[in-house]
Amino acid sequence: MALHSRNAAARITQSKLRDMNGMTGNNNTLDILIRNGSIIDGSGLARWQGDIGIRDGKIAAMGPSLSSRFHAASLIDATDRIVSPGFIDTHGHDDLMFVERPDMLWKTSQGVTSVVVGNCGISAAPRPLPGNTAEALALLGDSPLFPSFQAYFDQVARLQPMINVAVLVGHANLRLSAMRDPHAPIPTQEEQHHMEALLADALKDGAIGMSTGLAYAPGSVAQTDELLGLAAVLAEHGAVHTSHIRNEGDDVEAAVEEVLHIGRRARCSTVLSHHKCLMPGNWGRSARTLKNIDDSRRAGLSVALDVYPYNASSTILIPERAEKIDDIKITWSTPHPDQAGAYLSDIARHWQCSKAEAAQRLSPAGAIYFAMDEAEVQRILAHPCCMVGSDGLPNDANPHPRLWGSFTRILGRYVRECRLLTLEAAIAKMTSLPARTFGLTGRGILAPGAQADIVVFDADTVADRANWEEPTLKSVGIEHVFINGMPAYPSTPAARPGHILKPQRRQAHA
Ligand SMILES: [Zn+2]
Structure with a gap:
């Protein structure tokens, strides 16, 4: 809908900036000049x-032949390479990693x-x-949680984040912090x-x-009215509501509708997380x-x-999924750490018990479930509002x-091999669309005055290498990454270059 006018505006910006000599007065020095790239x-x-x-x-300047007008302390030759904004991961669980690793x-x-x-x-x-x-x-890590975001941000800032980070507050945390019995379906009015x-x-x-994490305890017992009350607070602050919906299997349509209903009623900007339809019987429902x-x-x-x-x-x-899904791979297990990487069916055979019983014995544990359809993944990814x-x-x-591989897999598999998306469209999904959705001003776009979060990569070779057997292999083809103008x-x-990204309107009053 707004795509046309947005493109027109961007086109004007682009042609304007190509005519300009430097964007910040007469200063003709640069820290870094990235030359001759496909931007x-x-x-x-x-x-x-x-x-x-x-x-x-x-970003101080963009255009042809900047080297004739600027003196740069450092030069990067980007001939035959793509230069794009740094990618924005819209869905991370790295909260405690900013502290731990x-x-x-x-x-x-x-x-x-x-x-x-x-x-x-x-x-x-x-x-x-x-209590x-x-x-x-347990998905987050082992460090203690923080009493407030102020305390978390102080600690992250002290340790210096490697990448930029924006945070959502978890609905489960709110329940666990405010309710005497967080597993009760309805909070008291006071709670x-x-x-x-x-x-x-x-x-x-x-x-x-x-x-919200409506598929997990304690979010799973929360009623829509409770969520509407919280969404009203979000709307008042112009903040975003994201949801791991209540059900991604048989009831996926009703679960999507619940979250959209909350967004419509509260008039609050809404994001459906990691959208999918699990189990063969539900494939196609996207x-x-x-x-x-x-x-x-x-x-x-x-x-x-x-x-x-x-x-x-x-x-x-x-454990309830153990008998329903054929392929389940264990990612970690507290009582049986040696089983990480093994398949549940093999463990059950080895232990001479049912898969359900093996799952009980492994818990608490993590798992990979092979129950999604490639055609669904592609249809969802191709949707114009879908981010990565x-x-x-x-x-x-x-x-x-x-x-380790989501973003390079988009570029290698879904752009170069499957031709599901053009490179330009894929990059927009990983940069400007998330920046707009989450209000990350000055990010996700290459333009004079924007933060210098930049990636230089080889479109012919970029690819993920992490796979089911070796899941922590580094990607190939990513040649330079700059974060806030620092090589990362x-x-x-020497110093980690990330920023904590807070909403602009509130930062002004901070
Ligand atoms: Zn989730």
Whole structure:
């Protein structure tokens, strides 16, 4: 709908900037000059040949032959290479990794320069009341959670994030922090008000929105009215509502409708996380869920979705699924860590028990479920509102390969091999669309004045290498990654260059 006018605006910006000599006064020095690349600016427009100059963490100039007008401290030759905005991972679970393993090679090595964390209802803050817990929190890591986002941000800033990070507050955290019995279906009025107050605090601290995890305890017992109350707070703050919907199998259509209904009623911008239809009997139903999304957009709801480019899912091991899905691979297990990487059917055979019993004995544990359809993945990915989110689980001993390969797999498999998307369209899904959806100002676009989050890659060779057998192999073809103007990959920067991305309107009052 707005695509045409947006393109027109971007075209004007582009032609204007090509005529300009430097964008910031008479200063003719640059920190870095990326020369002679095929520039794909993230807007969806066609590539053009030119140079990009970086100064003080931002893009200072773009155009042809900048070297004749500028003196650069460092030169990058991008001949025969694509130069694009750094990729934005819309769906990360790296919350505690900014504390535990801040180098984050799994992100930078595939060109990711920003991540949205706090997904699926679970986040690093606020900390649950003593005695309250939820199994899904195990997906995040081992470090203690933080009492508030202010405390989390202070710690992340002290350690310096490698990549830029924006956070959602998890609905499970709100329940666990506000309800005496977080597994009760309906909060008391006082508890509901407490959750809304905690949400408002998180947004004031700099969270960009709230995520729900309605398939996991305790979100699974929450009723729509509770979520509507929280969504009203989000709408008031202009914040985003994202959801791991209640059911991605037999009831997927009703579950999508519930989340769209909340968005429409509360008038709050909504994102459906890692959209999929699980189990062969449900393959094909995305035609109807996507139609509902389109209808909701036409009715005025701001809604987007994300997907990871694989036909298998991953989360905690759910014993009820053990007999329903043939192929289940264990990613970690607390009582049986040696089984990480093994298939549930093999473990059950070896232990001479049913798969359900083996799953019980392995729990708490994580798993990969092979129950998705490639055609569905492609249909969802191709939808104009669909972004890319890795849903990577860096705390897993034997993770789903999406952690290390989602973005390069889009470029290698879905652009170059399957020709499902043009390179320009794929990059827009991984840059400007998420930046707009989550309000990440100055990100996801190559333009003078924008932050210098930039990837240089070889479109002919870029590919994921992480696979089911070797899930932590680094991608190939990503040649340079700059984050806020600092080289971040393959060289390791002396100081980690990421920023905490807070909503602009609130930052102004901070
Ligand atoms: Zn999820």
